[in-house]
Amino acid sequence: MHPDPAASVDAAAWDILGARLGLPLDAYRRDQLARRLSAYMRLHGYADAAALLAALAARPEEVERLRSHLTIHVTEFLRDPAYWERLAAVVAAMPARPLWRVWSAAAANGAEALTAALVLEEAGLSARLLLTDIDPVMLEAARQGEYRESELRHLSPDRRRRILEPPAPRAPVWRVRPEVAARMVVRRLDLLHDPYPPGPFDLILCRNVLIYFRAPDRERVLGRLASRLGPDGLLFLGATELIGRPEAHGLEWVAPALYRARPPA
Ligand SMILES: C[S@@+](CC[C@H](N)C(=O)[O-])C[C@H]1O[C@@H](n2cnc3c(N)ncnc32)[C@H](O)[C@@H]1O
Structure with missing residues (x-):
């Protein structure tokens, strides 16, 4: 060969x-x-x-x-924990809002969206979550909401139980809690070509997918995501994903991989 x-x-x-x-x-x-x-x-x-x-x-x-x-479906709960802890601190410092509207835009099997639900719940906030991905197999996994122990390695036992039900005897998987699943909608969406949901969102997670796109497409997607943020809405990217000129998209840097919608001057 x-x-x-x-x-x-x-x-x-x-x-x-x-x-x-x-x-x-x-x-x-x-x-x-x-x-x-x-x-x-x-x-x-x-x-x-x-x-x-x-x-x-x-x-x-x-x-x-x-x-x-x-x-590439690599994902896990609390992926890059330090980044999530910084997000939690930023959220805790923001004025309370009755309901967080969250969009996990390359959601894979849902571990990321469930982590967001956990972080918000720990801050005493409730959330409604939209999960989208291009891959139907991942969307089905997100709907099933079953997770192996290995995907939970960053979650303490207490944190696991806030969003997941422990494995039943002879069933090796953790399952998403029904009351959490009831707040989630799962849908197919190609970030490059499909229309985006109108929003506005308080938090958009778009992590570890932009790195696979060519630079002009990456910028176009960033602009479209930013346009779906509400006032002070947060955009949370993957640990290695930087925005060169956030102001070009109406965003400001808040912390590594975390940006906020900036009101027009
Ligand atoms: C590496 S995973 C990241 C999962 C999660 N965001 C995380 O950081 O753990 C990348 C995900 O992006 C999805 N994806 C790839 N191209 C996409 C596109 N054009 N639109 C939407 N999702 C896409 C893949 O199906 C995969 O589930």
Whole structure:
């Protein structure tokens, strides 16, 4: 096999691949995508683009498997704990509002949105949560609301029980508490192409997805997210995601990876 089987994927094959997977691949960083695709093709024995496309046409489960590989679903509760603790401190210092409207915009299996629910509940605040993601498999996982012990490693026993029910005998998963699930809506949304919910939101989480987008698309998404924030609304990004000029989007820096809607001067 060629050492880089993804080298055989030309522009036309990338287009077919994007259409098959239902992913807007032209907006993702091509270098990263090609590396991941190459690893996938080597692992599963696809010598070239033709073999891969034939398998995708023949087997729907292969479409799901490759989509999962390329969209990267790594997530966990309280991911990057120090960032969440800073968010909690900022929230606690803000004037109380009766209900927090929260949007987790690349929600994966929901661990992030549930962490937001936890942080707000600990501050004595209630929240309504919208969870969106591009991947239907992740959305189904978010609806199921079942989590393995390994995803909870940052949560103390007390914190776990605030949002999750402990495993039943012989069932190794924690389940989202029904009263928390009742405040969540889960929906498919492609951040690059779909219309956004009107908002306004008090908190938008868009963590660890912008890094996969090309710079112009990243900026466009940031502008659209910022436009959905209400007064003093917060935008919470991933630990490595920086906004070069927050003021260009009507935002101000509050803490690392945390920005606030800035009223127009
Ligand atoms: C690395 S996970 C991050 C999950 C969570 N936000 C966190 O930080 O733990 C990236 C998520 O972004 C989703 N995603 C990728 N491209 C997307 C797009 N264009 N629109 C919406 N979600 C997307 C993936 O399906 C995946 O669930």
